[in-house]
Each structure stands twice: as structure tokens, then as C-alpha cells.
Amino acid sequence: MKNPTMLTYINKEQEVMSKILDQYPQNIDSALKGMPINMNHWLILATGSSNNAALSAKYYIEKMTGIKIEIEQPYNYSHFEELNYSSDFVIGVSQSGQSTSTIDAIRAIEKVKNIKSMAVTSIPGTEITQCCDTTLDILIGREKVGYVSLGFSATVLNLMLLGLRVARLTEKISAEDETNELIEFRAIVCKIEQTISETTYFVKRNEKELTNANQFSTIAFGPMVGIAHELETKFTETVRIPTHGYELEAYMHGPYLSVNSNHRILFFKTVGTDDVVTKMNELLKYESRYTSHVFLTDFSDDSVTEKRHELTLYKIRDSNKAPILGATVVQVMAWYLTQFHGIDLSHLIFNDFSTEVHNKTQVQNYV
DSSP: OOSOOHHHHHTTHHHHHHHHHHTTTHHHHHHHTTOOOSOSEEEEEOOHHHHHHHHHHHHHHHHHHOOEEEEEOHHHHHHHSOOOTTOOEEEEEOSSSOBHHHHHHHHHHHHHSOOOEEEEESSTTSHHHHSSSEEEEOSOOOOOSSSOSHHHHHHHHHHHHHHHHHHHHTTSSOHHHHHHHHHHHHHHHTTHHHHHHHHHHHHHHTHHHHHTOSOEEEEEOGGGHHHHHHHHHHHHHHTOSOEEEEEHHHHTTTGGGGOOTTOEEEEEEOSOOHHHHHHHHHHHHHHTTTOSOEEEEESSOOSOOOOTTEEEOOOOSSGGGTHHHHHHHHHHHHHHHHHHHTOOTTSOOOTTHHHHHOOBSSOOOOO
């Protein structure tokens, strides 16, 4: 692949994610070989987009397995937290396989507790796989662009499939349930290209308004909170304007005071209980009184709308699966906003960062 861009990898998502589903359950079973499956508490260690991906998959895993998922920032966990001895499995998520804080945290835990560990990565054989008992390959190969997109989406899907397989192996669900879940996953994945197309149209339709943003916030509830945090990460990395991702109720306890007439706010709406959906609708209506730049991405209603600020996408009846398409929306928006701002993502900045602060075991040679 010559000179790939972030958009190159976004456009590969439907094909690659379909292939990931094709390799279920063999790929997951390979990662689970020799691992305990009757577990009550998983500790997931991850930073940045990997942490956001874990949060995006958390609620699906918990729903299917009944396992409590704890997600921690590895550096803070290994240096300041008291080890939670109720954890009976550790998962380290690092797409590059070279995140030093995640590797160090796993080693620190294994020094004080006999516990099995799994690396979730796109590059088997890297350092994180050498310190873990087993590896879940997310099956995308090396993503050569630093602003990861395909890898994020593949991590979310693979973690969900890990939960699905554990649920089946522990007989929390039947074989028929497993099959039905896979049918739903495939139906959603088959909407990725459509989501790319519709989001592209939406962003270009609102180009001037989005480009003139000097502050951006996104608000979500439930499983989509991980996607709100990923928008914060991705916009900060690529568009390079102040951006924040909030859980619905958290936004209403302080951050709402920052709203101003130039503020751009994006709401992610999914299927949810009446009280939660009502609360989001009330907040959206309220904020619209103070800024005219309120946008909505809706996975809860597949009726066609001509409203300029509303992006209505494929209705996902199980909100726990909505992050799969939510990730694509974030990535497409980030890519086109960099184009509108004239930002050349192939021009790497802060090239000495890893050398100076040691956040990766090796300098990342991105395109």
C-alpha cells in the first residue's frame, strides 16, 4: 500500500471487519486456549484510543458474560492504585504492542499475584505479547498511519467477540443466541460503507460551520461514552482544537457552564430507556438556546430527515453494539475536518516525542 492515509484505513473497515467475523470463533478460541473462562472480574489496562475502545466494548461484554469489567489507565494503576485482588484475568490492550505503561503495569501485577494475562494487539510478537500468557490478534496487520482508525474499530469488535465467545463457552448463552448475535454484528458491519458515505455528506454539508469551530464537545450515554472519548482523542490529535467528550449526566454537572455562541456540540443518540433519552432530548433543546451549532448523530431512529444538523444512521436495536458504527462517524469527521483546516497529517510533528518521554518501547515510524 503506497502512501496510505487515515481515510485509506477508514475505507478498509467494512472489508476487514467482515473478515474478522469470518474468523470467529477460531481466532478467539486460539487466544483463549489455556485461559480460565469461568471468571468474575476482568481488569483491562489501556491508554488513549485503546482505553476508549475498551470502554466502548465494556457494556456488551458485561451484558453477555456477567463478568465485571474494570478499565484502568496503566501508569496510574501501577504507580498509585492498590491492586484489586478480586481481578482474576488481566487484559492489556495496545494496538502497537509497544505501550510501555501497559507493559510495565502487567509486569507489576504479575509480581504480586499469580494471574493469567492476555495481550490484545495488531502486531503479535511485540513486547506486550512477550509479557502476557496469550495474545488476541485483532487481525488488521500494522496500521501505518499514526492516527489509528481501523485498529480502533477492530479492537472494539474483537473485544466484543471475546465477550460473546466466553459467554457461549460458559453457557451463559445458547448456540442459537451466539448465532443470532453474529448475524446482528454482520448486519451492522455491512452498514460501515453507508455510514462513511452519509457522514461524509453530513460533514461537507456543514463544512463552514464545523471548520469555524474553536471549541467542540460531544455528549453521549451508555456504551457510546467510549466513542465520545474517542472523538475527544481523535479531534485533539488531528483537528487540534479544544475538544471534550462527556457522559450525559457528567456534562450537566459543571461543563454545561462553558457553552457559548461559538461552541459546537455533537450529541450521540442511541436506543435507551425513556428517562435517559428524555434527558438527552431536554439537554439538546436547552443547549440550542445558547448556541445554534448543535448537531445530532442518531442511531435510534432510521427515518429520513432533511435537517441540516442531524445525521440519522442505521438504527441499532442493541445500543451495546452502536460503538461499531459510532467509531466510523468519529473517524470520518476527524479526517475531513483536517482537510478543511489544511492540516497535512502525513507531515509528522513532535518526531522526538517517544525518544524523549519513552511512551513506546520503540519510535513509531508512521507514514
